[in-house]
Amino acid sequence: MWQLLTIAALLALMLGLDGLAREVSRIDAALDPKSIATTGFIILAAFTCGELGRRLRLPALVGYLIAGIAFGPSLAELLGLREIFSRQVIDELRLVNILAVGVVGTMGGCEIQVAELRRSWRAILLIFGLIAATVLPATVLVVLGLSHFAGELVPFFAGVPLPQVIGGAALIGVMAMGMSPAATIALIQELGARGPFSSLALGIVVVADLLLVAMFLIVLALTRLTLSPEGLSAAGVASALPGIAAEFGWALVLGVGVGLLFILYLHFVRREILLFALGLIFAATYAAQALHAETLLVFLSAGFIVRNLSRHGHTLLHAFEEIAMPVFVVYFTTQAAGLDLRAMSAYLPAALALVAVRTLTLGASVRLGSRLARTSERTQANLWLCFFSQGGVDLVLAGMVAATIPGWGADVQVLVTSTVMIYLFVGPPLFKLAVERAGESTSAREEGLENLSQETSSSSSPTSTSHELPEPAVTDERLAARLRELRGEARALDEALNRGRVDAAAEGLAAGLAAIERASARRWCGPARARRPRPTPPRPATPSSWRSPPRRGASPRSSRASPRPPTSRR
Secondary structure (H helix, E strand, O other): OHHHHHHHHHHHHHHOHHHHHHHHHHHOOOOOHHHHHHHHHHHHHHHHHHHHHHHOOOOHHHHHHHHHHHOOHHHHHHHOOOOOOOHHHHHHOHHHHHHHHHHHHHHHHHOOOHHHHHHHHHHHHHHHHHHHHHHHHHHHHHHHHHHHHOOOOOHHHOOOOHHHHHHHHHHHHHHHOOOOHHHHHHHHHHHOOOOHHHHHHHHHHHHHHHHHHHHHHHHHHHHHHHHOOOOOOHHHHHHHHHHHHHHHHHHHHHHHHHHHHHHHHHHHOOOOHHHHHHHHHHHHHHHHHHHOOOHHHHHHHHHHHHHHHOOOHHHHHHHHHHHHHHHHHHHHHHHHHOOOHHHHHHOHHHHHHHHHHHHHHHHHHHHHHHHHOOOOHHHHHHHHHHOOOOOHHHHHHHHHHHHHOOOOHHHHHHHHHHHHHHHHHHHHHHHHHHHHHHOOOHHHHHHHHHHHHHHHHHHHOOOOHHHHOOOOOOOOHHHHHHHHHHHHHHHHHHHHHHHHHHHHHHHHHHHHHHHHHHHHHHHHHOOOOOOOOOOOOOOOOOOHHHOOOOOOOOOHHHHOOOOOOOOOOO
Protein backbone atom coordinates (compact mmCIF):
# COMPACT_ATOMS: atom_id res chain seq x y z
CA MET A 1 0.00 0.00 0.00
CA TRP A 2 1.19 3.47 -0.83
CA GLN A 3 0.13 4.69 2.62
CA LEU A 4 2.62 2.41 4.38
CA LEU A 5 5.39 3.37 1.95
CA THR A 6 4.68 7.05 2.56
CA ILE A 7 4.87 6.63 6.32
CA ALA A 8 8.14 4.70 6.03
CA ALA A 9 9.68 7.38 3.82
CA LEU A 10 8.63 10.15 6.19
CA LEU A 11 10.00 8.21 9.15
CA ALA A 12 13.35 7.78 7.42
CA LEU A 13 13.51 11.49 6.72
CA MET A 14 12.78 12.33 10.36
CA LEU A 15 15.44 9.93 11.64
CA GLY A 16 17.99 11.45 9.28
CA LEU A 17 17.16 14.95 10.43
CA ASP A 18 19.02 14.68 13.76
CA GLY A 19 22.38 15.35 12.18
CA LEU A 20 21.11 18.45 10.43
CA ALA A 21 19.48 19.69 13.64
CA ARG A 22 22.73 19.33 15.61
CA GLU A 23 24.69 21.12 12.89
CA VAL A 24 22.25 24.01 12.71
CA SER A 25 21.97 24.29 16.50
CA ARG A 26 25.75 24.92 16.66
CA ILE A 27 25.32 27.87 14.32
CA ASP A 28 22.05 29.30 15.63
CA ALA A 29 20.68 28.02 18.91
CA ALA A 30 17.38 29.88 18.44
CA LEU A 31 16.56 27.93 15.27
CA ASP A 32 15.26 24.41 15.68
CA PRO A 33 14.57 22.90 12.26
CA LYS A 34 13.42 19.66 13.86
CA SER A 35 10.35 21.33 15.37
CA ILE A 36 9.37 22.70 11.98
CA ALA A 37 9.99 19.37 10.26
CA THR A 38 8.15 17.46 13.00
CA THR A 39 5.09 19.60 12.46
CA GLY A 40 5.08 18.81 8.76
CA PHE A 41 5.81 15.15 9.44
CA ILE A 42 2.95 14.72 11.88
CA ILE A 43 0.48 16.37 9.50
CA LEU A 44 1.51 14.16 6.57
CA ALA A 45 1.79 11.00 8.67
CA ALA A 46 -1.58 11.54 10.34
CA PHE A 47 -3.26 12.27 7.01
CA THR A 48 -1.72 9.12 5.52
CA CYS A 49 -2.87 7.04 8.49
CA GLY A 50 -6.34 8.48 8.01
CA GLU A 51 -6.36 7.42 4.37
CA LEU A 52 -5.19 3.97 5.43
CA GLY A 53 -8.07 3.81 7.91
CA ARG A 54 -10.48 4.62 5.13
CA ARG A 55 -9.07 1.76 3.09
CA LEU A 56 -9.88 -0.46 6.08
CA ARG A 57 -13.45 0.99 6.19
CA LEU A 58 -12.69 2.95 9.36
CA PRO A 59 -13.16 6.69 9.91
CA ALA A 60 -10.10 8.78 9.13
CA LEU A 61 -10.32 10.14 12.67
CA VAL A 62 -9.13 6.78 14.01
CA GLY A 63 -6.06 7.03 11.79
CA TYR A 64 -5.23 10.46 13.22
CA LEU A 65 -5.43 9.07 16.76
CA ILE A 66 -3.26 6.07 15.89
CA ALA A 67 -0.62 8.36 14.36
CA GLY A 68 -0.57 10.52 17.49
CA ILE A 69 -0.04 7.55 19.81
CA ALA A 70 2.40 5.72 17.52
CA PHE A 71 4.72 8.71 17.06
CA GLY A 72 4.04 10.39 20.40
CA PRO A 73 6.46 10.64 23.33
CA SER A 74 4.52 8.35 25.68
CA LEU A 75 4.83 5.22 23.55
CA ALA A 76 8.49 5.99 22.84
CA GLU A 77 9.16 6.16 26.58
CA LEU A 78 7.43 2.84 27.17
CA LEU A 79 9.35 1.08 24.40
CA GLY A 80 12.66 2.85 25.02
CA LEU A 81 12.77 4.32 21.51
CA ARG A 82 13.76 7.72 20.21
CA GLU A 83 10.79 10.10 20.27
CA ILE A 84 9.71 11.88 17.12
CA PHE A 85 6.72 13.87 18.28
CA SER A 86 8.24 15.47 21.39
CA ARG A 87 6.33 17.22 24.14
CA GLN A 88 7.91 20.51 23.13
CA VAL A 89 6.33 20.25 19.69
CA ILE A 90 3.01 19.30 21.29
CA ASP A 91 3.13 22.47 23.37
CA GLU A 92 4.00 24.52 20.30
CA LEU A 93 0.96 23.15 18.50
CA ARG A 94 -1.43 24.16 21.28
CA LEU A 95 -2.22 27.20 19.16
CA VAL A 96 -3.95 24.90 16.71
CA ASN A 97 -6.16 23.65 19.55
CA ILE A 98 -7.48 27.19 20.02
CA LEU A 99 -8.22 27.37 16.32
CA ALA A 100 -9.87 23.95 16.43
CA VAL A 101 -12.25 24.98 19.23
CA GLY A 102 -13.27 28.06 17.23
CA VAL A 103 -13.76 26.13 14.00
CA VAL A 104 -15.67 23.29 15.67
CA GLY A 105 -17.88 25.61 17.68
CA THR A 106 -18.75 27.89 14.75
CA MET A 107 -19.44 24.97 12.41
CA GLY A 108 -21.58 23.30 15.07
CA GLY A 109 -23.61 26.48 15.54
CA CYS A 110 -24.04 26.87 11.78
CA GLU A 111 -25.45 23.35 11.57
CA ILE A 112 -28.28 24.13 14.00
CA GLN A 113 -31.44 25.69 12.62
CA VAL A 114 -34.41 26.97 14.56
CA ALA A 115 -36.80 25.03 12.31
CA GLU A 116 -35.02 21.77 13.09
CA LEU A 117 -34.99 22.54 16.81
CA ARG A 118 -38.72 23.15 16.71
CA ARG A 119 -39.25 19.75 15.18
CA SER A 120 -36.90 17.83 17.47
CA TRP A 121 -36.65 19.84 20.73
CA ARG A 122 -38.89 17.39 22.54
CA ALA A 123 -36.74 14.41 21.50
CA ILE A 124 -33.49 16.24 22.37
CA LEU A 125 -34.60 17.22 25.87
CA LEU A 126 -36.21 13.87 26.54
CA ILE A 127 -33.18 11.85 25.49
CA PHE A 128 -30.67 14.01 27.34
CA GLY A 129 -32.88 14.01 30.44
CA LEU A 130 -32.89 10.23 30.48
CA ILE A 131 -29.10 10.17 29.93
CA ALA A 132 -28.60 12.48 32.91
CA ALA A 133 -31.02 10.45 35.03
CA THR A 134 -29.26 7.13 34.34
CA VAL A 135 -25.58 7.69 33.48
CA LEU A 136 -24.79 10.08 36.35
CA PRO A 137 -26.28 8.01 39.23
CA ALA A 138 -24.94 4.72 37.85
CA THR A 139 -21.39 6.10 37.52
CA VAL A 140 -21.50 7.57 41.03
CA LEU A 141 -22.63 4.24 42.47
CA VAL A 142 -19.89 2.34 40.59
CA VAL A 143 -17.16 4.72 41.83
CA LEU A 144 -18.44 4.48 45.42
CA GLY A 145 -18.61 0.71 45.13
CA LEU A 146 -15.07 0.48 43.80
CA SER A 147 -13.75 2.72 46.57
CA HIS A 148 -15.48 0.58 49.22
CA PHE A 149 -15.13 -2.97 47.90
CA ALA A 150 -12.14 -2.75 45.49
CA GLY A 151 -10.00 0.05 46.86
CA GLU A 152 -6.95 -1.14 44.95
CA LEU A 153 -8.59 -0.06 41.67
CA VAL A 154 -9.06 3.53 42.90
CA PRO A 155 -6.31 3.91 45.52
CA PHE A 156 -6.44 7.71 45.44
CA PHE A 157 -9.72 7.62 47.44
CA ALA A 158 -8.17 5.67 50.31
CA GLY A 159 -8.47 7.62 53.57
CA VAL A 160 -10.46 10.42 51.92
CA PRO A 161 -13.57 11.62 53.81
CA LEU A 162 -16.89 10.40 52.43
CA PRO A 163 -18.18 13.85 51.30
CA GLN A 164 -15.05 14.32 49.18
CA VAL A 165 -15.38 10.81 47.75
CA ILE A 166 -18.98 11.58 46.81
CA GLY A 167 -17.83 14.85 45.21
CA GLY A 168 -15.13 13.06 43.20
CA ALA A 169 -17.60 10.38 42.10
CA ALA A 170 -20.06 13.10 41.06
CA LEU A 171 -17.36 14.82 38.98
CA ILE A 172 -16.54 11.54 37.24
CA GLY A 173 -20.25 10.92 36.68
CA VAL A 174 -20.82 14.35 35.14
CA MET A 175 -17.88 13.90 32.78
CA ALA A 176 -19.26 10.46 31.85
CA MET A 177 -22.27 12.23 30.31
CA GLY A 178 -19.96 14.20 28.03
CA MET A 179 -19.91 13.77 24.27
CA SER A 180 -17.59 15.13 21.63
CA PRO A 181 -18.86 17.92 19.36
CA ALA A 182 -15.46 18.01 17.63
CA ALA A 183 -15.55 14.32 16.74
CA THR A 184 -19.22 14.49 15.74
CA ILE A 185 -18.75 17.45 13.40
CA ALA A 186 -15.55 15.96 11.95
CA LEU A 187 -17.34 12.69 11.21
CA ILE A 188 -20.36 14.47 9.72
CA GLN A 189 -18.04 16.38 7.39
CA GLU A 190 -16.05 13.27 6.50
CA LEU A 191 -19.08 11.05 5.85
CA GLY A 192 -21.11 13.77 4.13
CA ALA A 193 -23.98 13.03 6.51
CA ARG A 194 -27.14 14.98 5.72
CA GLY A 195 -30.64 14.33 7.00
CA PRO A 196 -32.90 14.31 10.07
CA PHE A 197 -30.94 11.54 11.79
CA SER A 198 -27.63 13.44 11.65
CA SER A 199 -29.32 16.69 12.67
CA LEU A 200 -30.92 15.04 15.69
CA ALA A 201 -27.62 13.45 16.76
CA LEU A 202 -25.74 16.75 16.41
CA GLY A 203 -28.45 18.64 18.30
CA ILE A 204 -28.27 16.19 21.21
CA VAL A 205 -24.47 16.40 21.29
CA VAL A 206 -24.45 20.22 21.34
CA VAL A 207 -27.18 20.51 23.99
CA ALA A 208 -25.53 17.82 26.09
CA ASP A 209 -22.19 19.61 25.91
CA LEU A 210 -23.67 22.93 27.03
CA LEU A 211 -25.60 21.41 29.92
CA LEU A 212 -22.57 19.28 30.81
CA VAL A 213 -20.41 22.36 31.33
CA ALA A 214 -23.08 23.98 33.51
CA MET A 215 -23.49 20.86 35.65
CA PHE A 216 -19.74 20.39 35.93
CA LEU A 217 -19.14 23.92 37.18
CA ILE A 218 -21.86 23.50 39.81
CA VAL A 219 -20.53 20.11 41.00
CA LEU A 220 -16.95 21.40 41.03
CA ALA A 221 -17.97 24.39 43.16
CA LEU A 222 -19.78 22.10 45.60
CA THR A 223 -16.80 19.72 45.77
CA ARG A 224 -14.46 22.61 46.51
CA LEU A 225 -16.74 23.59 49.38
CA THR A 226 -16.32 20.13 50.91
CA LEU A 227 -12.56 20.78 51.04
CA SER A 228 -12.95 24.08 52.89
CA PRO A 229 -12.88 24.21 56.71
CA GLU A 230 -16.49 25.45 56.79
CA GLY A 231 -17.64 22.52 54.68
CA LEU A 232 -20.67 22.40 52.43
CA SER A 233 -23.22 25.06 53.43
CA ALA A 234 -26.07 27.00 51.91
CA ALA A 235 -24.15 30.27 52.15
CA GLY A 236 -21.21 28.79 50.26
CA VAL A 237 -23.48 27.46 47.52
CA ALA A 238 -25.21 30.83 47.20
CA SER A 239 -21.86 32.59 46.88
CA ALA A 240 -20.65 30.20 44.15
CA LEU A 241 -23.71 30.38 41.88
CA PRO A 242 -23.23 34.02 40.70
CA GLY A 243 -19.75 33.22 39.40
CA ILE A 244 -21.08 30.27 37.40
CA ALA A 245 -23.91 32.38 35.98
CA ALA A 246 -21.42 35.11 35.05
CA GLU A 247 -19.31 32.64 33.04
CA PHE A 248 -22.31 31.60 30.95
CA GLY A 249 -23.62 35.14 30.67
CA TRP A 250 -20.34 36.50 29.33
CA ALA A 251 -20.11 33.54 26.93
CA LEU A 252 -23.53 34.35 25.45
CA VAL A 253 -22.72 38.06 25.20
CA LEU A 254 -19.43 37.37 23.42
CA GLY A 255 -21.10 34.83 21.14
CA VAL A 256 -23.77 37.29 20.05
CA GLY A 257 -21.12 39.95 19.44
CA VAL A 258 -18.93 37.61 17.38
CA GLY A 259 -21.95 36.46 15.36
CA LEU A 260 -22.97 40.03 14.56
CA LEU A 261 -19.41 40.87 13.49
CA PHE A 262 -19.47 37.87 11.14
CA ILE A 263 -22.80 39.01 9.67
CA LEU A 264 -21.62 42.60 9.12
CA TYR A 265 -18.38 41.49 7.47
CA LEU A 266 -20.11 38.96 5.22
CA HIS A 267 -22.73 41.52 4.22
CA PHE A 268 -20.54 44.54 3.49
CA VAL A 269 -17.02 43.21 2.74
CA ARG A 270 -17.19 39.49 1.85
CA ARG A 271 -13.50 39.31 0.91
CA GLU A 272 -10.79 37.21 2.54
CA ILE A 273 -13.45 35.60 4.72
CA LEU A 274 -11.15 32.93 6.08
CA LEU A 275 -8.46 35.39 7.16
CA PHE A 276 -11.00 37.56 8.97
CA ALA A 277 -12.55 34.51 10.63
CA LEU A 278 -9.21 33.27 11.96
CA GLY A 279 -8.35 36.66 13.41
CA LEU A 280 -11.76 36.93 15.04
CA ILE A 281 -11.42 33.43 16.54
CA PHE A 282 -8.16 34.28 18.31
CA ALA A 283 -9.49 37.65 19.49
CA ALA A 284 -12.68 36.08 20.86
CA THR A 285 -10.68 33.34 22.58
CA TYR A 286 -8.49 35.92 24.32
CA ALA A 287 -11.59 37.83 25.45
CA ALA A 288 -13.24 34.63 26.72
CA GLN A 289 -10.17 33.70 28.75
CA ALA A 290 -10.00 37.21 30.24
CA LEU A 291 -13.67 37.06 31.26
CA HIS A 292 -13.49 33.38 32.36
CA ALA A 293 -16.21 32.49 29.85
CA GLU A 294 -16.74 29.11 28.23
CA THR A 295 -14.98 29.32 24.86
CA LEU A 296 -16.95 26.61 23.08
CA LEU A 297 -20.25 28.25 24.07
CA VAL A 298 -19.01 31.55 22.58
CA PHE A 299 -18.46 30.07 19.12
CA LEU A 300 -21.58 27.88 19.21
CA SER A 301 -23.64 30.99 19.90
CA ALA A 302 -21.84 32.90 17.13
CA GLY A 303 -22.48 30.20 14.52
CA PHE A 304 -26.12 29.91 15.62
CA ILE A 305 -26.60 33.68 15.23
CA VAL A 306 -25.06 33.72 11.75
CA ARG A 307 -27.14 30.76 10.55
CA ASN A 308 -30.53 31.87 11.87
CA LEU A 309 -30.35 35.68 11.70
CA SER A 310 -28.80 36.07 8.26
CA ARG A 311 -28.44 34.39 4.90
CA HIS A 312 -24.66 33.98 5.21
CA GLY A 313 -24.61 30.75 7.22
CA HIS A 314 -23.71 28.57 4.24
CA THR A 315 -20.99 31.02 3.17
CA LEU A 316 -19.31 30.93 6.58
CA LEU A 317 -19.69 27.17 6.83
CA HIS A 318 -18.11 26.68 3.39
CA ALA A 319 -15.16 28.91 4.38
CA PHE A 320 -14.49 26.81 7.48
CA GLU A 321 -14.82 23.55 5.54
CA GLU A 322 -11.75 24.56 3.51
CA ILE A 323 -9.51 24.40 6.62
CA ALA A 324 -11.48 21.83 8.62
CA MET A 325 -9.48 18.79 7.57
CA PRO A 326 -5.93 20.03 8.42
CA VAL A 327 -7.23 21.53 11.67
CA PHE A 328 -8.87 18.25 12.65
CA VAL A 329 -5.73 16.31 11.70
CA VAL A 330 -3.49 18.39 13.98
CA TYR A 331 -6.05 18.65 16.77
CA PHE A 332 -6.82 14.96 17.18
CA THR A 333 -3.22 13.91 16.60
CA THR A 334 -1.94 16.21 19.35
CA GLN A 335 -4.74 15.07 21.65
CA ALA A 336 -3.66 11.45 21.22
CA ALA A 337 0.06 12.27 21.42
CA GLY A 338 -0.42 14.07 24.73
CA LEU A 339 -1.91 11.02 26.48
CA ASP A 340 0.19 9.48 29.26
CA LEU A 341 0.01 5.77 28.47
CA ARG A 342 2.04 4.69 31.50
CA ALA A 343 -0.27 6.44 33.97
CA MET A 344 -3.41 5.33 32.18
CA SER A 345 -2.41 1.66 32.20
CA ALA A 346 -2.49 1.70 36.02
CA TYR A 347 -6.18 2.67 36.03
CA LEU A 348 -7.24 0.53 33.07
CA PRO A 349 -9.47 -1.91 35.09
CA ALA A 350 -11.39 0.95 36.69
CA ALA A 351 -11.67 2.68 33.32
CA LEU A 352 -13.11 -0.47 31.73
CA ALA A 353 -15.68 -0.73 34.52
CA LEU A 354 -16.75 2.88 33.93
CA VAL A 355 -16.92 2.31 30.18
CA ALA A 356 -19.14 -0.77 30.65
CA VAL A 357 -21.55 1.09 32.94
CA ARG A 358 -21.77 4.08 30.61
CA THR A 359 -22.36 1.85 27.59
CA LEU A 360 -25.26 0.01 29.22
CA THR A 361 -26.98 3.06 30.69
CA LEU A 362 -26.40 5.27 27.65
CA GLY A 363 -27.75 2.67 25.23
CA ALA A 364 -30.83 1.96 27.33
CA SER A 365 -31.66 5.62 27.97
CA VAL A 366 -31.28 6.68 24.32
CA ARG A 367 -33.39 3.75 23.10
CA LEU A 368 -36.12 4.54 25.63
CA GLY A 369 -35.99 8.28 24.92
CA SER A 370 -36.20 7.85 21.15
CA ARG A 371 -39.12 5.47 21.59
CA LEU A 372 -40.98 7.87 23.89
CA ALA A 373 -40.29 10.70 21.43
CA ARG A 374 -41.91 8.58 18.69
CA THR A 375 -39.00 8.75 16.31
CA SER A 376 -38.68 6.39 13.37
CA GLU A 377 -37.77 2.76 13.85
CA ARG A 378 -34.43 3.32 12.13
CA THR A 379 -33.63 6.15 14.55
CA GLN A 380 -34.60 4.05 17.56
CA ALA A 381 -32.33 1.24 16.43
CA ASN A 382 -29.23 3.31 15.60
CA LEU A 383 -29.26 6.61 17.52
CA TRP A 384 -27.63 5.18 20.63
CA LEU A 385 -24.48 4.39 18.61
CA CYS A 386 -23.78 8.11 18.00
CA PHE A 387 -22.85 9.22 21.53
CA PHE A 388 -19.83 7.17 22.58
CA SER A 389 -17.17 9.61 21.40
CA GLN A 390 -15.50 11.84 23.97
CA GLY A 391 -12.65 14.24 23.48
CA GLY A 392 -11.39 17.73 24.09
CA VAL A 393 -14.14 19.00 26.41
CA ASP A 394 -13.73 16.10 28.85
CA LEU A 395 -9.95 16.48 28.80
CA VAL A 396 -10.25 20.19 29.57
CA LEU A 397 -12.68 19.53 32.41
CA ALA A 398 -10.43 16.81 33.81
CA GLY A 399 -7.54 19.29 33.73
CA MET A 400 -9.67 21.75 35.71
CA VAL A 401 -10.22 19.05 38.36
CA ALA A 402 -6.47 18.45 38.62
CA ALA A 403 -5.75 22.17 38.92
CA THR A 404 -8.54 22.86 41.44
CA ILE A 405 -8.64 19.80 43.71
CA PRO A 406 -5.36 19.07 45.54
CA GLY A 407 -4.46 15.48 46.25
CA TRP A 408 -6.76 13.15 44.37
CA GLY A 409 -7.63 15.64 41.56
CA ALA A 410 -4.66 14.60 39.39
CA ASP A 411 -5.60 10.91 39.74
CA VAL A 412 -9.18 11.65 38.71
CA GLN A 413 -7.75 13.39 35.63
CA VAL A 414 -5.75 10.27 34.71
CA LEU A 415 -8.80 8.01 35.23
CA VAL A 416 -11.03 10.19 33.05
CA THR A 417 -8.31 10.42 30.40
CA SER A 418 -8.14 6.61 30.33
CA THR A 419 -11.85 6.37 29.59
CA VAL A 420 -11.58 9.12 26.96
CA MET A 421 -8.84 7.18 25.17
CA ILE A 422 -11.13 4.14 24.92
CA TYR A 423 -14.00 6.25 23.62
CA LEU A 424 -11.76 7.95 21.08
CA PHE A 425 -11.16 4.63 19.34
CA VAL A 426 -14.60 3.06 19.83
CA GLY A 427 -16.86 6.06 19.21
CA PRO A 428 -16.04 7.06 15.59
CA PRO A 429 -16.57 3.59 14.06
CA LEU A 430 -19.90 3.27 15.88
CA PHE A 431 -21.00 6.70 14.66
CA LYS A 432 -20.09 5.78 11.10
CA LEU A 433 -22.04 2.53 11.40
CA ALA A 434 -25.10 4.38 12.70
CA VAL A 435 -25.07 7.00 9.92
CA GLU A 436 -24.65 4.35 7.23
CA ARG A 437 -27.51 2.30 8.68
CA ALA A 438 -29.65 5.42 8.69
CA GLY A 439 -28.82 5.89 4.99
CA GLU A 440 -27.51 9.46 5.38
CA SER A 441 -23.82 9.04 4.50
CA THR A 442 -22.47 9.65 1.01
CA SER A 443 -21.67 5.96 0.48
CA ALA A 444 -25.12 4.92 1.73
CA ARG A 445 -26.84 7.37 -0.62
CA GLU A 446 -24.79 6.17 -3.59
CA GLU A 447 -25.56 2.56 -2.72
CA GLY A 448 -29.24 3.40 -2.38
CA LEU A 449 -29.28 5.07 -5.80
CA GLU A 450 -27.61 2.04 -7.36
CA ASN A 451 -30.15 -0.31 -5.78
CA LEU A 452 -32.99 1.94 -6.89
CA SER A 453 -31.74 2.03 -10.47
CA GLN A 454 -31.40 -1.75 -10.50
CA GLU A 455 -34.90 -2.21 -9.11
CA THR A 456 -36.30 0.28 -11.60
CA SER A 457 -34.61 -1.41 -14.54
CA SER A 458 -35.73 -4.84 -13.39
CA SER A 459 -39.30 -3.70 -12.78
CA SER A 460 -39.57 -1.78 -16.06
CA SER A 461 -38.42 -4.72 -18.16
CA PRO A 462 -41.14 -7.26 -18.85
CA THR A 463 -40.64 -10.60 -17.19
CA SER A 464 -40.88 -13.81 -19.08
CA THR A 465 -43.67 -15.88 -17.60
CA SER A 466 -42.88 -18.75 -19.90
CA HIS A 467 -39.96 -19.75 -17.67
CA GLU A 468 -42.03 -19.43 -14.51
CA LEU A 469 -45.11 -21.16 -16.00
CA PRO A 470 -43.98 -24.04 -18.22
CA GLU A 471 -46.18 -25.79 -20.70
CA PRO A 472 -48.62 -28.11 -18.94
CA ALA A 473 -47.62 -31.76 -19.16
CA VAL A 474 -50.88 -33.58 -18.43
CA THR A 475 -52.71 -36.28 -20.30
CA ASP A 476 -56.20 -34.86 -19.90
CA GLU A 477 -56.91 -32.60 -22.88
CA ARG A 478 -59.55 -30.55 -21.12
CA LEU A 479 -57.26 -29.90 -18.15
CA ALA A 480 -54.36 -29.04 -20.44
CA ALA A 481 -56.50 -26.55 -22.37
CA ARG A 482 -57.66 -24.93 -19.15
CA LEU A 483 -54.05 -24.65 -17.93
CA ARG A 484 -53.01 -23.04 -21.22
CA GLU A 485 -55.84 -20.55 -20.86
CA LEU A 486 -54.76 -19.65 -17.32
CA ARG A 487 -51.18 -19.33 -18.49
CA GLY A 488 -52.18 -16.83 -21.16
CA GLU A 489 -54.23 -14.81 -18.66
CA ALA A 490 -51.25 -14.70 -16.26
CA ARG A 491 -48.95 -13.48 -19.04
CA ALA A 492 -51.46 -10.79 -20.05
CA LEU A 493 -51.77 -9.61 -16.43
CA ASP A 494 -47.98 -9.48 -16.06
CA GLU A 495 -47.56 -7.41 -19.21
CA ALA A 496 -50.34 -5.05 -18.12
CA LEU A 497 -48.69 -4.63 -14.73
CA ASN A 498 -45.35 -3.80 -16.32
CA ARG A 499 -46.99 -1.30 -18.67
CA GLY A 500 -48.66 0.31 -15.65
CA ARG A 501 -45.33 0.66 -13.88
CA VAL A 502 -43.76 2.26 -16.92
CA ASP A 503 -46.69 4.64 -17.35
CA ALA A 504 -46.58 5.59 -13.66
CA ALA A 505 -42.84 6.22 -13.85
CA ALA A 506 -43.30 8.36 -16.96
CA GLU A 507 -46.07 10.37 -15.29
CA GLY A 508 -43.88 10.90 -12.21
CA LEU A 509 -40.97 12.01 -14.38
CA ALA A 510 -43.19 14.43 -16.29
CA ALA A 511 -44.53 15.88 -13.03
CA GLY A 512 -40.97 16.28 -11.70
CA LEU A 513 -39.83 18.07 -14.86
CA ALA A 514 -42.84 20.38 -14.67
CA ALA A 515 -42.05 21.20 -11.05
CA ILE A 516 -38.41 21.94 -11.94
CA GLU A 517 -39.53 24.19 -14.78
CA ARG A 518 -41.86 26.13 -12.46
CA ALA A 519 -39.14 26.44 -9.80
CA SER A 520 -36.59 27.66 -12.34
CA ALA A 521 -39.10 30.19 -13.64
CA ARG A 522 -39.64 31.54 -10.15
CA ARG A 523 -35.88 31.52 -9.52
CA TRP A 524 -34.78 33.39 -12.62
CA CYS A 525 -37.82 35.41 -13.50
CA GLY A 526 -39.08 36.21 -10.01
CA PRO A 527 -42.57 35.60 -8.68
CA ALA A 528 -44.01 38.52 -10.61
CA ARG A 529 -42.33 37.59 -13.90
CA ALA A 530 -42.87 33.85 -13.68
CA ARG A 531 -44.20 32.18 -16.78
CA ARG A 532 -47.96 32.13 -16.70
CA PRO A 533 -50.50 30.96 -19.27
CA ARG A 534 -51.66 33.77 -21.51
CA PRO A 535 -55.36 34.47 -21.26
CA THR A 536 -57.25 33.75 -24.46
CA PRO A 537 -59.03 36.81 -25.88
CA PRO A 538 -62.81 36.55 -25.88
CA ARG A 539 -64.42 35.71 -29.14
CA PRO A 540 -66.75 38.26 -30.68
CA ALA A 541 -70.38 37.62 -30.22
CA THR A 542 -71.83 35.64 -33.07
CA PRO A 543 -75.42 36.21 -34.12
CA SER A 544 -77.56 33.22 -33.62
CA SER A 545 -78.51 33.27 -37.27
CA TRP A 546 -74.90 32.61 -38.28
CA ARG A 547 -74.44 29.49 -36.14
CA SER A 548 -74.27 26.22 -37.97
CA PRO A 549 -76.59 23.42 -37.00
CA PRO A 550 -75.12 20.68 -34.76
CA ARG A 551 -73.47 17.82 -36.51
CA ARG A 552 -74.55 14.27 -36.17
CA GLY A 553 -72.98 12.48 -33.27
CA ALA A 554 -72.19 15.73 -31.45
CA SER A 555 -72.08 15.76 -27.70
CA PRO A 556 -75.25 16.55 -25.79
CA ARG A 557 -73.70 19.80 -24.60
CA SER A 558 -73.11 20.97 -28.16
CA SER A 559 -76.57 19.83 -29.18
CA ARG A 560 -78.09 22.09 -26.55
CA ALA A 561 -76.98 25.14 -28.55
CA SER A 562 -79.51 27.72 -29.51
CA PRO A 563 -81.81 26.41 -32.26
CA ARG A 564 -81.74 27.73 -35.75
CA PRO A 565 -84.02 30.65 -36.36
CA PRO A 566 -87.15 29.80 -38.32
CA THR A 567 -87.08 30.56 -42.01
CA SER A 568 -89.33 33.35 -43.10
CA ARG A 569 -92.17 32.54 -45.46
CA ARG A 570 -92.48 34.42 -48.61
